[in-house]
Amino acid sequence: MEFPRLLAFPLNYMPLPAIERATGMLFRRVLKKHPDLFERLGEHKTKRFAFLPSDLPLAFTVEPAALSIRVTRKPAIPSPVDASVEGPLFLLLSLLEGRCDADALFFSRDLSVTGDMEAMLAMRNALDGADIDLPRDLSTLAGPLAPFFGRVAQDIRRRALTDETSPWN
Amino acid sequence: MELICPAGTPAAFREAVDAGANAVYCGFRDETNARNFPGLNFSRDELREAIAYARRHGTQTFVALNTFMRAGDEEIWYRAAADAVALKADALILADFGLMAHVAEHYPQQRLHVSVQASASNVDAINFLVDAFHAKRVVLPRTLTIADIARIAPQIRCEIEVFVFGGLCVMAEGRCSLSSYATGKSPNMNGVCSPASHVRYRQEGKELVSELGDYTINRFPAGEAAGYPTLCKGRFDIADSPAYAFEDPVSLDVMSEIDALSAAGVSALKIEGRQRGKAYVAEVVSTLKKALSASPAQRTALLTRLRGLSEGQKTTSGAYEKRWR
Numbered sequence: 001m002e003f004p005r006l007l008a009f010p011l012n013y014m015p016l017p018a019i020e021r022a023t024g025m026l027f028r029r030v031l032k033k034h035p036d037l038f039e040r041l042g043e044h045k046t047k048r049f050a051f052l053p054s055d056l057p058l059a060f061t062v063e064p065a066a067l068s069i070r071v072t073r074k075p076a077i078p079s080p081v082d083a084s085v086e087g088p089l090f091l092l093l094s095l096l097e098g099r100c101d102a103d104a105l106f107f108s109r110d111l112s113v114t115g116d117m118e119a120m121l122a123m124r125n126a127l128d129g130a131d132i133d134l135p136r137d138l139s140t141l142a143g144p145l146a147p148f149f150g151r152v153a154q155d156i157r158r159r160a161l162t163d164e165t166s167p168w169n
Numbered sequence: 170m171e172l173i174c175p176a177g178t179p180a181a182f183r184e185a186v187d188a189g190a191n192a193v194y195c196g197f198r199d200e201t202n203a204r205n206f207p208g209l210n211f212s213r214d215e216l217r218e219a220i221a222y223a224r225r226h227g228t229q230t231f232v233a234l235n236t237f238m239r240a241g242d243e244e245i246w247y248r249a250a251a252d253a254v255a256l257k258a259d260a261l262i263l264a265d266f267g268l269m270a271h272v273a274e275h276y277p278q279q280r281l282h283v284s285v286q287a288s289a290s291n292v293d294a295i296n297f298l299v300d301a302f303h304a305k306r307v308v309l310p311r312t313l314t315i316a317d318i319a320r321i322a323p324q325i326r327c328e329i330e331v332f333v334f335g336g337l338c339v340m341a342e343g344r345c346s347l348s349s350y351a352t353g354k355s356p357n358m359n360g361v362c363s364p365a366s367h368v369r370y371r372q373e374g375k376e377l378v379s380e381l382g383d384y385t386i387n388r389f390p391a392g393e394a395a396g397y398p399t400l401c402k403g404r405f406d407i408a409d410s411p412a413y414a415f416e417d418p419v420s421l422d423v424m425s426e427i428d429a430l431s432a433a434g435v436s437a438l439k440i441e442g443r444q445r446g447k448a449y450v451a452e453v454v455s456t457l458k459k460a461l462s463a464s465p466a467q468r469t470a471l472l473t474r475l476r477g478l479s480e481g482q483k484t485t486s487g488a489y490e491k492r493w494r
Binding site: 040041100102104107112113120121 | 177178179180181206207208209364365366368369370371372377389391392393394395396418444445446447448449452477478479480481482
Protein backbone atom coordinates (compact mmCIF):
# COMPACT_ATOMS: atom_id res chain seq x y z
CA MET A 1 0.00 0.00 0.00
CA GLU A 2 1.32 3.41 -0.98
CA PHE A 3 1.21 6.37 1.37
CA PRO A 4 -1.83 8.47 0.35
CA ARG A 5 -0.76 11.26 -2.01
CA LEU A 6 -3.16 13.67 -0.35
CA LEU A 7 -1.29 13.24 2.93
CA ALA A 8 2.16 13.25 1.31
CA PHE A 9 1.57 16.45 -0.65
CA PRO A 10 1.68 18.90 2.32
CA LEU A 11 5.14 17.56 3.20
CA ASN A 12 6.41 19.52 0.20
CA TYR A 13 5.58 22.74 2.03
CA MET A 14 5.98 21.97 5.70
CA PRO A 15 9.14 23.49 7.23
CA LEU A 16 11.95 20.94 7.14
CA PRO A 17 13.22 21.73 10.69
CA ALA A 18 9.77 20.89 12.08
CA ILE A 19 9.67 17.57 10.21
CA GLU A 20 13.21 16.79 11.34
CA ARG A 21 12.39 17.61 14.97
CA ALA A 22 9.37 15.30 14.93
CA THR A 23 11.29 12.52 13.18
CA GLY A 24 14.17 12.91 15.65
CA MET A 25 11.79 12.58 18.59
CA LEU A 26 10.37 9.31 17.20
CA PHE A 27 13.87 8.05 16.38
CA ARG A 28 15.12 8.73 19.92
CA ARG A 29 12.07 7.03 21.42
CA VAL A 30 12.77 3.87 19.41
CA LEU A 31 16.42 3.98 20.51
CA LYS A 32 15.37 4.41 24.13
CA LYS A 33 13.20 1.29 23.86
CA HIS A 34 15.92 -0.61 21.97
CA PRO A 35 19.29 0.65 23.20
CA ASP A 36 21.10 -2.30 21.54
CA LEU A 37 19.49 -1.68 18.16
CA PHE A 38 22.75 -0.88 16.35
CA GLU A 39 24.96 -3.30 18.27
CA ARG A 40 24.81 -5.85 15.42
CA LEU A 41 26.21 -3.32 12.95
CA GLY A 42 29.74 -3.81 14.26
CA GLU A 43 32.24 -2.02 12.01
CA HIS A 44 29.36 -0.61 9.94
CA LYS A 45 28.09 1.51 12.81
CA THR A 46 30.03 4.52 11.53
CA LYS A 47 28.43 4.44 8.10
CA ARG A 48 25.53 6.50 6.76
CA PHE A 49 22.31 4.88 5.61
CA ALA A 50 19.69 6.58 3.47
CA PHE A 51 16.06 5.47 3.61
CA LEU A 52 14.13 6.76 0.61
CA PRO A 53 10.36 6.35 0.75
CA SER A 54 9.29 6.30 -2.91
CA ASP A 55 5.88 7.77 -2.01
CA LEU A 56 7.16 10.71 0.09
CA PRO A 57 9.06 13.81 -1.06
CA LEU A 58 11.54 13.25 1.82
CA ALA A 59 14.77 11.33 2.39
CA PHE A 60 15.91 10.09 5.81
CA THR A 61 19.60 9.61 6.58
CA VAL A 62 20.62 7.67 9.67
CA GLU A 63 24.07 7.76 11.28
CA PRO A 64 24.08 5.00 13.90
CA ALA A 65 27.37 6.06 15.51
CA ALA A 66 26.03 9.57 16.11
CA LEU A 67 22.54 8.29 16.96
CA SER A 68 21.22 10.85 14.53
CA ILE A 69 18.64 11.06 11.78
CA ARG A 70 18.51 13.83 9.16
CA VAL A 71 15.62 14.70 6.91
CA THR A 72 16.04 16.30 3.50
CA ARG A 73 13.78 17.01 0.59
CA LYS A 74 14.41 14.80 -2.41
CA PRO A 75 16.48 14.63 -4.42
CA ALA A 76 18.88 16.13 -1.88
CA ILE A 77 20.60 13.62 0.43
CA PRO A 78 23.39 14.55 2.84
CA SER A 79 26.42 13.23 1.01
CA PRO A 80 28.24 10.96 1.05
CA VAL A 81 25.85 8.13 1.91
CA ASP A 82 27.30 4.63 2.15
CA ALA A 83 24.15 2.66 1.37
CA SER A 84 20.56 3.37 0.54
CA VAL A 85 17.28 1.53 0.30
CA GLU A 86 14.24 2.76 -1.61
CA GLY A 87 10.64 1.58 -1.51
CA PRO A 88 7.15 2.56 -0.36
CA LEU A 89 7.05 4.04 3.17
CA PHE A 90 4.92 1.28 4.69
CA LEU A 91 7.30 -1.38 3.36
CA LEU A 92 10.29 0.45 4.84
CA LEU A 93 8.45 0.65 8.18
CA SER A 94 7.60 -3.05 7.96
CA LEU A 95 11.29 -3.79 7.46
CA LEU A 96 12.05 -1.68 10.52
CA GLU A 97 9.75 -3.98 12.48
CA GLY A 98 10.86 -7.16 10.70
CA ARG A 99 7.31 -7.85 9.56
CA CYS A 100 8.27 -8.39 5.92
CA ASP A 101 11.22 -10.32 4.54
CA ALA A 102 13.70 -7.96 2.87
CA ASP A 103 15.02 -10.59 0.46
CA ALA A 104 11.50 -11.40 -0.75
CA LEU A 105 10.80 -7.69 -1.32
CA PHE A 106 14.07 -7.42 -3.21
CA PHE A 107 13.24 -10.45 -5.39
CA SER A 108 9.85 -8.92 -6.22
CA ARG A 109 11.58 -5.58 -7.02
CA ASP A 110 9.46 -3.74 -4.45
CA LEU A 111 12.69 -2.59 -2.79
CA SER A 112 15.90 -1.42 -4.40
CA VAL A 113 19.25 -1.19 -2.65
CA THR A 114 22.42 0.56 -3.73
CA GLY A 115 25.86 1.28 -2.31
CA ASP A 116 27.69 -0.72 0.36
CA MET A 117 25.77 -4.00 0.42
CA GLU A 118 27.65 -5.32 3.44
CA ALA A 119 26.65 -2.28 5.48
CA MET A 120 23.03 -2.49 4.31
CA LEU A 121 22.89 -6.22 5.06
CA ALA A 122 24.20 -5.55 8.55
CA MET A 123 21.54 -2.86 9.02
CA ARG A 124 18.82 -5.21 7.76
CA ASN A 125 19.93 -7.90 10.19
CA ALA A 126 20.21 -5.42 13.07
CA LEU A 127 16.65 -4.18 12.50
CA ASP A 128 15.34 -7.70 12.00
CA GLY A 129 17.00 -8.87 15.20
CA ALA A 130 15.38 -6.13 17.27
CA ASP A 131 11.85 -6.46 18.53
CA ILE A 132 10.58 -3.12 17.27
CA ASP A 133 6.83 -2.55 17.39
CA LEU A 134 6.16 1.03 16.35
CA PRO A 135 2.59 1.35 17.70
CA ARG A 136 3.70 -0.10 21.04
CA ASP A 137 7.02 1.78 21.22
CA LEU A 138 5.75 5.18 20.08
CA SER A 139 2.22 5.39 21.44
CA THR A 140 3.54 6.19 24.93
CA LEU A 141 4.46 9.63 23.56
CA ALA A 142 0.73 10.38 23.55
CA GLY A 143 0.57 10.22 27.35
CA PRO A 144 -2.94 9.40 28.59
CA LEU A 145 -4.11 8.91 25.00
CA ALA A 146 -1.50 6.18 24.44
CA PRO A 147 -3.99 3.27 24.26
CA PHE A 148 -6.08 5.12 21.67
CA PHE A 149 -3.08 6.06 19.50
CA GLY A 150 -1.67 2.55 19.86
CA ARG A 151 -4.91 1.01 18.57
CA VAL A 152 -5.16 3.47 15.66
CA ALA A 153 -1.53 2.84 14.67
CA GLN A 154 -2.04 -0.93 14.82
CA ASP A 155 -5.10 -0.61 12.61
CA ILE A 156 -3.20 1.49 10.06
CA ARG A 157 -0.37 -1.04 10.08
CA ARG A 158 -2.74 -3.95 9.59
CA ARG A 159 -4.42 -2.26 6.62
CA ALA A 160 -1.11 -1.16 5.10
CA LEU A 161 0.45 -4.62 5.29
CA THR A 162 -2.58 -6.62 4.19
CA ASP A 163 -1.83 -5.84 0.55
CA GLU A 164 1.84 -6.72 0.90
CA THR A 165 1.36 -10.03 2.64
CA SER A 166 -1.81 -11.30 1.00
CA PRO A 167 0.01 -13.50 -1.56
CA TRP A 168 1.21 -15.79 1.22
CA ASN A 169 -0.59 -14.77 4.37
CA MET B 170 9.49 -36.47 10.32
CA GLU B 171 11.32 -33.70 12.17
CA LEU B 172 11.31 -30.15 10.85
CA ILE B 173 14.73 -28.50 11.19
CA CYS B 174 14.48 -24.71 10.94
CA PRO B 175 16.95 -21.87 10.42
CA ALA B 176 17.63 -18.87 12.67
CA GLY B 177 20.09 -16.05 12.05
CA THR B 178 19.04 -13.92 15.03
CA PRO B 179 17.48 -14.59 18.44
CA ALA B 180 14.25 -13.01 17.13
CA ALA B 181 14.13 -15.46 14.21
CA PHE B 182 14.99 -18.29 16.62
CA ARG B 183 11.97 -17.50 18.80
CA GLU B 184 9.75 -17.31 15.70
CA ALA B 185 10.95 -20.76 14.58
CA VAL B 186 10.29 -22.26 18.02
CA ASP B 187 6.88 -20.59 18.29
CA ALA B 188 5.95 -21.80 14.79
CA GLY B 189 6.54 -25.40 15.79
CA ALA B 190 10.09 -26.29 14.77
CA ASN B 191 11.33 -29.63 16.12
CA ALA B 192 14.85 -28.25 16.05
CA VAL B 193 16.42 -24.89 15.21
CA TYR B 194 19.92 -24.61 13.77
CA CYS B 195 22.08 -21.54 14.18
CA GLY B 196 25.70 -20.44 14.46
CA PHE B 197 28.10 -18.20 16.31
CA ARG B 198 28.84 -14.69 15.08
CA ASP B 199 32.14 -15.60 13.42
CA GLU B 200 33.75 -17.60 10.63
CA THR B 201 32.98 -20.97 12.22
CA ASN B 202 29.71 -21.28 10.34
CA ALA B 203 28.71 -21.08 6.69
CA ARG B 204 26.43 -18.06 7.13
CA ASN B 205 29.01 -15.61 8.43
CA PHE B 206 27.11 -12.55 7.23
CA PRO B 207 27.33 -9.06 8.73
CA GLY B 208 24.90 -8.51 11.59
CA LEU B 209 23.87 -12.16 11.63
CA ASN B 210 24.27 -14.98 14.15
CA PHE B 211 24.60 -15.43 17.89
CA SER B 212 26.87 -14.29 20.69
CA ARG B 213 27.55 -16.88 23.40
CA ASP B 214 25.03 -15.20 25.71
CA GLU B 215 22.39 -15.05 22.98
CA LEU B 216 22.85 -18.74 22.25
CA ARG B 217 22.55 -19.60 25.96
CA GLU B 218 19.22 -17.75 26.13
CA ALA B 219 18.04 -19.27 22.84
CA ILE B 220 18.79 -22.83 23.98
CA ALA B 221 16.95 -22.21 27.25
CA TYR B 222 13.96 -20.81 25.31
CA ALA B 223 13.95 -23.79 22.95
CA ARG B 224 14.18 -26.27 25.81
CA ARG B 225 11.20 -24.69 27.60
CA HIS B 226 9.18 -25.33 24.42
CA GLY B 227 10.48 -28.84 23.79
CA THR B 228 12.58 -27.79 20.79
CA GLN B 229 16.15 -28.88 20.12
CA THR B 230 19.03 -26.59 19.15
CA PHE B 231 21.67 -27.58 16.63
CA VAL B 232 24.81 -25.45 16.36
CA ALA B 233 26.44 -25.26 12.93
CA LEU B 234 30.25 -25.21 13.00
CA ASN B 235 30.38 -26.10 9.36
CA THR B 236 33.29 -24.24 7.82
CA PHE B 237 36.72 -25.77 7.33
CA MET B 238 39.38 -24.90 9.89
CA ARG B 239 42.21 -22.66 8.72
CA ALA B 240 45.61 -24.19 9.36
CA GLY B 241 47.19 -22.54 12.38
CA ASP B 242 43.89 -21.07 13.60
CA GLU B 243 42.20 -24.28 14.70
CA GLU B 244 41.70 -22.82 18.16
CA ILE B 245 38.81 -20.62 16.87
CA TRP B 246 36.85 -23.73 15.89
CA TYR B 247 37.90 -25.74 18.96
CA ARG B 248 36.73 -22.92 21.24
CA ALA B 249 33.41 -22.68 19.38
CA ALA B 250 32.90 -26.44 19.78
CA ALA B 251 33.77 -26.26 23.49
CA ASP B 252 31.34 -23.38 24.01
CA ALA B 253 28.52 -25.08 22.10
CA VAL B 254 29.02 -28.24 24.17
CA ALA B 255 29.12 -26.22 27.40
CA LEU B 256 25.90 -24.44 26.40
CA LYS B 257 24.33 -27.88 25.97
CA ALA B 258 23.58 -27.74 22.25
CA ASP B 259 21.61 -30.83 21.28
CA ALA B 260 23.84 -31.45 18.27
CA LEU B 261 26.83 -29.95 16.49
CA ILE B 262 26.70 -29.78 12.69
CA LEU B 263 30.24 -30.27 11.41
CA ALA B 264 31.93 -30.41 8.00
CA ASP B 265 35.68 -30.57 8.74
CA PHE B 266 36.99 -34.09 9.48
CA GLY B 267 39.62 -32.58 11.77
CA LEU B 268 36.95 -30.85 13.84
CA MET B 269 34.83 -34.01 13.86
CA ALA B 270 37.84 -35.94 15.21
CA HIS B 271 38.42 -33.25 17.87
CA VAL B 272 34.79 -33.32 19.02
CA ALA B 273 34.60 -37.13 18.97
CA GLU B 274 37.77 -37.33 21.07
CA HIS B 275 37.11 -34.54 23.60
CA TYR B 276 33.31 -34.65 23.85
CA PRO B 277 32.35 -38.27 23.11
CA GLN B 278 28.85 -37.77 24.54
CA GLN B 279 28.10 -34.85 22.21
CA ARG B 280 25.73 -35.68 19.36
CA LEU B 281 27.42 -35.00 16.02
CA HIS B 282 25.70 -34.35 12.69
CA VAL B 283 27.49 -34.30 9.34
CA SER B 284 26.91 -30.97 7.59
CA VAL B 285 25.88 -30.80 3.96
CA GLN B 286 29.20 -28.97 3.57
CA ALA B 287 31.02 -32.27 4.18
CA SER B 288 29.59 -33.43 0.84
CA ALA B 289 29.14 -36.99 2.13
CA SER B 290 27.08 -38.40 -0.71
CA ASN B 291 27.72 -42.14 -0.85
CA VAL B 292 27.51 -45.14 1.46
CA ASP B 293 31.24 -45.52 2.03
CA ALA B 294 31.79 -41.85 2.86
CA ILE B 295 28.88 -41.73 5.29
CA ASN B 296 29.71 -44.98 7.06
CA PHE B 297 33.31 -43.84 7.41
CA LEU B 298 32.09 -40.74 9.30
CA VAL B 299 29.81 -42.88 11.46
CA ASP B 300 32.58 -45.33 12.33
CA ALA B 301 35.38 -42.79 12.76
CA PHE B 302 33.53 -39.97 14.54
CA HIS B 303 30.27 -41.55 15.73
CA ALA B 304 28.13 -39.29 13.52
CA LYS B 305 24.47 -39.79 14.31
CA ARG B 306 23.00 -38.00 11.31
CA VAL B 307 24.07 -36.91 7.83
CA VAL B 308 22.67 -33.96 5.94
CA LEU B 309 22.74 -35.14 2.34
CA PRO B 310 23.90 -32.87 -0.50
CA ARG B 311 21.25 -31.38 -2.74
CA THR B 312 22.72 -33.27 -5.69
CA LEU B 313 21.05 -36.63 -5.03
CA THR B 314 17.77 -37.91 -6.44
CA ILE B 315 15.10 -39.42 -4.19
CA ALA B 316 15.97 -42.78 -5.76
CA ASP B 317 19.63 -42.21 -4.79
CA ILE B 318 18.57 -41.51 -1.20
CA ALA B 319 16.42 -44.65 -1.13
CA ARG B 320 19.41 -46.71 -2.27
CA ILE B 321 21.75 -45.16 0.32
CA ALA B 322 19.43 -45.19 3.36
CA PRO B 323 19.32 -48.95 4.14
CA GLN B 324 23.09 -49.23 3.84
CA ILE B 325 24.15 -46.51 6.26
CA ARG B 326 24.20 -46.55 10.04
CA CYS B 327 22.86 -43.07 10.80
CA GLU B 328 19.81 -40.88 10.33
CA ILE B 329 19.23 -38.88 7.15
CA GLU B 330 18.32 -35.19 6.97
CA VAL B 331 17.64 -33.46 3.65
CA PHE B 332 16.94 -29.90 2.53
CA VAL B 333 13.36 -29.50 1.37
CA PHE B 334 12.83 -25.76 1.11
CA GLY B 335 14.84 -22.57 0.58
CA GLY B 336 17.98 -21.51 -1.24
CA LEU B 337 19.21 -24.05 -3.72
CA CYS B 338 22.93 -24.74 -3.91
CA VAL B 339 23.40 -26.63 -7.18
CA MET B 340 27.10 -27.39 -6.80
CA ALA B 341 28.93 -30.06 -4.77
CA GLU B 342 28.68 -28.30 -1.42
CA GLY B 343 31.86 -27.84 0.52
CA ARG B 344 33.76 -28.26 -2.75
CA CYS B 345 32.44 -25.30 -4.74
CA SER B 346 35.03 -22.63 -5.56
CA LEU B 347 32.94 -20.28 -7.68
CA SER B 348 32.59 -17.63 -4.96
CA SER B 349 36.26 -17.99 -4.13
CA TYR B 350 37.18 -17.57 -7.81
CA ALA B 351 35.25 -14.30 -8.07
CA THR B 352 35.90 -12.78 -4.64
CA GLY B 353 38.62 -14.73 -2.82
CA LYS B 354 36.06 -15.74 -0.18
CA SER B 355 34.01 -18.91 0.01
CA PRO B 356 31.37 -20.51 2.22
CA ASN B 357 33.81 -23.34 2.89
CA MET B 358 36.62 -21.28 4.40
CA ASN B 359 35.05 -17.93 5.28
CA GLY B 360 31.38 -18.77 5.72
CA VAL B 361 30.26 -16.49 2.90
CA CYS B 362 29.09 -17.30 -0.62
CA SER B 363 29.19 -14.23 -2.86
CA PRO B 364 29.97 -11.94 0.10
CA ALA B 365 28.02 -8.70 0.32
CA SER B 366 31.31 -6.78 0.46
CA HIS B 367 31.84 -7.72 -3.20
CA VAL B 368 28.25 -7.19 -4.39
CA ARG B 369 27.01 -4.12 -6.21
CA TYR B 370 23.57 -3.36 -7.58
CA ARG B 371 22.98 -0.52 -9.98
CA GLN B 372 20.14 0.68 -12.11
CA GLU B 373 21.04 0.97 -15.81
CA GLY B 374 18.09 2.44 -17.61
CA LYS B 375 15.24 0.13 -16.69
CA GLU B 376 17.53 -2.80 -15.96
CA LEU B 377 18.75 -3.82 -12.52
CA VAL B 378 22.37 -4.88 -12.91
CA SER B 379 23.95 -7.13 -10.30
CA GLU B 380 27.73 -7.44 -10.03
CA LEU B 381 29.98 -9.70 -7.99
CA GLY B 382 33.59 -8.58 -7.83
CA ASP B 383 34.60 -7.83 -11.41
CA TYR B 384 31.79 -9.90 -12.91
CA THR B 385 28.38 -8.86 -14.12
CA ILE B 386 26.10 -11.58 -12.80
CA ASN B 387 22.79 -10.56 -14.25
CA ARG B 388 20.67 -7.86 -15.85
CA PHE B 389 17.06 -8.02 -14.76
CA PRO B 390 14.63 -6.18 -17.08
CA ALA B 391 11.90 -4.11 -15.43
CA GLY B 392 9.31 -6.33 -13.81
CA GLU B 393 11.40 -9.52 -13.82
CA ALA B 394 11.90 -11.12 -10.41
CA ALA B 395 15.46 -10.75 -9.14
CA GLY B 396 17.82 -13.27 -7.54
CA TYR B 397 20.96 -13.47 -5.43
CA PRO B 398 24.21 -12.42 -7.14
CA THR B 399 25.83 -15.85 -7.17
CA LEU B 400 27.88 -17.10 -10.10
CA CYS B 401 25.97 -20.40 -10.22
CA LYS B 402 22.77 -18.49 -10.94
CA GLY B 403 24.26 -15.87 -13.23
CA ARG B 404 22.99 -15.06 -16.71
CA PHE B 405 25.90 -14.98 -19.12
CA ASP B 406 26.49 -14.52 -22.84
CA ILE B 407 26.51 -18.06 -24.16
CA ALA B 408 27.15 -18.23 -27.88
CA ASP B 409 25.09 -15.29 -29.11
CA SER B 410 22.44 -15.04 -26.44
CA PRO B 411 22.25 -14.40 -22.69
CA ALA B 412 21.25 -17.51 -20.73
CA TYR B 413 21.60 -19.19 -17.36
CA ALA B 414 24.66 -21.42 -17.62
CA PHE B 415 24.05 -23.51 -14.50
CA GLU B 416 20.71 -22.69 -12.86
CA ASP B 417 18.04 -19.99 -12.91
CA PRO B 418 17.47 -17.74 -9.87
CA VAL B 419 15.16 -20.22 -8.17
CA SER B 420 14.60 -21.81 -4.76
CA LEU B 421 14.21 -25.41 -3.71
CA ASP B 422 10.77 -26.74 -2.82
CA VAL B 423 10.44 -30.49 -2.58
CA MET B 424 7.69 -30.55 0.05
CA SER B 425 5.34 -32.17 -2.49
CA GLU B 426 7.60 -35.22 -2.24
CA ILE B 427 7.70 -35.63 1.53
CA ASP B 428 5.87 -38.94 1.39
CA ALA B 429 8.46 -40.25 -1.07
CA LEU B 430 11.28 -38.87 1.08
CA SER B 431 9.84 -40.54 4.15
CA ALA B 432 9.56 -43.84 2.26
CA ALA B 433 13.16 -43.40 1.13
CA GLY B 434 14.30 -43.34 4.75
CA VAL B 435 14.59 -39.61 5.49
CA SER B 436 13.95 -38.75 9.15
CA ALA B 437 14.40 -34.95 9.16
CA LEU B 438 13.46 -32.17 6.75
CA LYS B 439 15.60 -29.07 6.70
CA ILE B 440 14.66 -25.52 5.75
CA GLU B 441 17.45 -23.33 4.36
CA GLY B 442 17.58 -19.63 5.25
CA ARG B 443 19.58 -18.50 8.27
CA GLN B 444 20.26 -15.31 6.31
CA ARG B 445 16.54 -14.60 5.89
CA GLY B 446 14.44 -12.39 8.16
CA LYS B 447 12.24 -13.47 11.04
CA ALA B 448 9.11 -12.87 8.92
CA TYR B 449 10.35 -15.47 6.42
CA VAL B 450 11.20 -17.93 9.17
CA ALA B 451 7.80 -17.55 10.82
CA GLU B 452 5.88 -17.90 7.56
CA VAL B 453 7.85 -20.82 6.12
CA VAL B 454 8.08 -22.83 9.33
CA SER B 455 4.38 -22.49 10.19
CA THR B 456 3.34 -23.32 6.62
CA LEU B 457 5.60 -26.36 6.32
CA LYS B 458 4.49 -27.56 9.74
CA LYS B 459 0.90 -27.47 8.51
CA ALA B 460 1.91 -29.12 5.23
CA LEU B 461 3.44 -32.08 7.08
CA SER B 462 0.05 -33.11 8.42
CA ALA B 463 -2.02 -32.01 5.41
CA SER B 464 -3.42 -34.13 2.60
CA PRO B 465 -1.51 -33.93 -0.73
CA ALA B 466 -4.19 -31.63 -2.19
CA GLN B 467 -4.13 -29.28 0.81
CA ARG B 468 -0.33 -29.39 0.77
CA THR B 469 -0.16 -28.00 -2.76
CA ALA B 470 -2.39 -25.05 -1.83
CA LEU B 471 -0.32 -24.31 1.28
CA LEU B 472 2.99 -24.43 -0.58
CA THR B 473 1.85 -22.16 -3.42
CA ARG B 474 1.68 -19.34 -0.90
CA LEU B 475 5.39 -19.58 -0.26
CA ARG B 476 6.49 -19.04 -3.85
CA GLY B 477 6.43 -15.28 -3.44
CA LEU B 478 9.11 -15.56 -0.76
CA SER B 479 11.48 -17.51 -2.98
CA GLU B 480 14.50 -16.40 -4.96
CA GLY B 481 13.32 -15.39 -8.43
CA GLN B 482 9.80 -16.03 -7.07
CA LYS B 483 10.14 -19.52 -8.54
CA THR B 484 10.71 -22.94 -7.04
CA THR B 485 12.13 -26.20 -8.31
CA SER B 486 12.52 -29.74 -7.04
CA GLY B 487 16.18 -29.49 -8.10
CA ALA B 488 18.19 -32.66 -8.35
CA TYR B 489 15.66 -34.66 -6.31
CA GLU B 490 13.83 -35.23 -9.59
CA LYS B 491 16.31 -35.21 -12.46
CA ARG B 492 13.85 -35.58 -15.31
CA TRP B 493 16.42 -34.41 -17.83
CA ARG B 494 18.71 -37.35 -17.23
